Amino acid sequence: MMNGIKSSPCNMPYLPDDLLLNILGRVSRLYYPILSLVSKRFRSLVGSLELYKIRTLLGRRTENCLYLSLRFSYGSNPRWFTLCRRPTRTPSPEPNLKSRWFTSCFRPILTDRTRATSKEEKKLSGNLMVSIPTSNYCPLSGLTCNTIGSYIYMIGGYINGVLSSRVFFLDCRSHTWHEAPSMQVARKSPLVNVLDGKIYVVEGWRGSDYSNLIEIFDPKTQKWEHVPSPSAEMRGRYISKCLVYEEKLYLFGDKNVVYKPKENRWDALGFDMNLWLVSYGSSCVIDNVCYMVFYKRLIWYDSEGRYWRVLKGLEKLPKLRHRRSCIRMVDYGGKIAILWEKKVRVVGSDKKMIWCAEIALERRNAQEIYGKIEWCDVVLTVPKSCSLLEFIAVTI
Template identity: 40%
Template sequence: MEVLIPEKKRKRKSKPTTTTTKTKKKKKLEKPSSTPQQSTPNPIPSLPDDLVFHIIARISRLYYPTLSLVSKSFRSLLASPELYKTRSLLGRTESCFYLCLKSECCKGGPSWFTLCRKPDQTITNDETSGERKSRGYALAKVPLSQSPNANFSSLVAVGSNIYNIGVPQSIYKASSSTVSVLDCTSHTWRQAPSLPVELFRLSASVLDRKIYVAGRYADGDDSNNMKNTFQVFDTRTQVWDHEPIPEDGLYFSNSACIDGKFHLVANVAAYNAKEGRWDILGKSGMSRYMDTDTHCDIENVLYSFSDGALRWYDSEVREWRILNGLVGLPKFRPGAWVGLADYGGKMMVLWAETAGALVFYQKRIWCAEITLERRKSCEIWGKVEWFGHVLTVSADCNFQKVIAATV
């Protein structure tokens, strides 16, 4: 009996010790999972974070709007800087096409849309007509809380950012120096360094990741005394520099960059950035089809839509010529608004047609992707990769610009 009594006491003492040990072990196991994660939530917990980034990075950006609907964690991942760093390291960056659309009846800012692929849709070939049609593409609305005002000449793309330069935030203000930046990876707006002067009118273009802005500003308090100004923004250093510009005999409506020079049109003047020199070219063939907001420059060639046709111009030919080919592309109706954009060396064409009856008019927006080829005959031919109806909006909506960023 004397031997058994101590054993019972030891057993009683050992029970709480065992329970305490198990509790401590549980706490140690639960502690990592209870701490909040600092990085982007993993939408596929069964896979390591690095592997998830590598998988999603290999998927075309055209599918991201659809993937963002899966869950909040997917939306967070698709907007994370780590994903786009991975895309860059894997060489998976691509052009991302955007449309800036403004409703005349809406008091707020413009709406933004981006091109995406519909799930389970493919391009179909019509062998009888040679057309390549697609119902697999659409324009998805970009989820932005509020966007600043914008117009054709103020929007330029540099890398994954779209810069909106010098646009008044109110219709009651004629000039502005504000610069807003749309980050096309996270779809958020931020402010960039403002223009040194408030501009009443401007035209901006991009050359070697620098934004060249020519504009007019009021000298003093007299709004009738307008002067020219020329500002250059280095997107790497985020610094504005003032460059000289001719005061007399220079007027302009639009701009473009070809042959390593910034060209102002209509009374054509070309700025050589390397030499810091302006060459006044006067009235030239370049200005003939550059007086509208339907033009773009792609690999040292200007493209424009006018009089129902797509045309091109370069410094070798020095005249506007019809873009050949375009088999299957429908003819544009009279009065149709057409927008052009550089889509990674290809040309993206967007146009709108009004359809409906009485007050229920709507605009059907169509899109076409065109591959460009320069042939030995000094002609450029366009091949229609696909075209199709991508969006329907109210008739009071107007295009501000079509533009492509690299993401």
């Protein structure tokens, strides 16, 4: 009450679109998945390209967003999730605990796993993975992906049981699928990396035609180009891992080679370089340093000494699983985002938890890099039958 005039709260749903877009443009994108639950109108505004034009005009920097792809049963289509942050609020003296809005947005995600104690509840960081609805459908299955800007490119796989050369990409601003130009060759086991703004696709299947080993896609010209293969003396029978490091493309298998795009040249690598160890674990490259998970520890590659060192300062990080299929790590804006599976230790449980952690990095000298855990939490609980496909950082 002010001077006898009763004030009334602002009714957000009835504000004009241009004003709402201006407000939403000032909010971190980490809250957009939660805001899209408010109403169909909010969902439409949050997924509009106009919102990102306004964010640019407002001078907001691009943000790094995490995306996760899961397959819940054999033969089913992948489902996509994105990391969001549960908003904080001042607790109401008499909260409506039965409210659908309260339940979905503010209550800790404790279902489908053991009841947490009050001490555990306090540890919840407020980060969780939420399913994203897409306005259309990507027909590829068994695919591999990588990112350029705000697009996730889906490459290789099958359509109706037939190996396909078609390529699709997800626009992570509007969560809509689009089709890109098809590859020159349908690939059974493509390994995908991005180098100098171009997508390199390498066929990893043993017994493949080496004359069509690699092709690259330039998003600017929307064209695919062929890359000459290494000589018969250099190449091996198969390729298990490819890595972009120091502006070069490394291929690891029973033989190791490196492609130098600026010179358009292949060189053989000896096993003494030790970088080939990335074939045995999940890895990522940040500020020209390669990190990976090896035997439940995070290590980094010392390019001068040509050996791997332990990433220090992570004593409080939960134990990681050794299986590569259960762990993923990516460059998350100069930090490590690592995601892994962990069983629910309850007799008869058919669930498993997906953990995620964000780790800041500090190089103290030539031989020491320390990690600092920014947050670490269970972000999703899924059935044991669920398979971890892709974990990707997108710049939006």
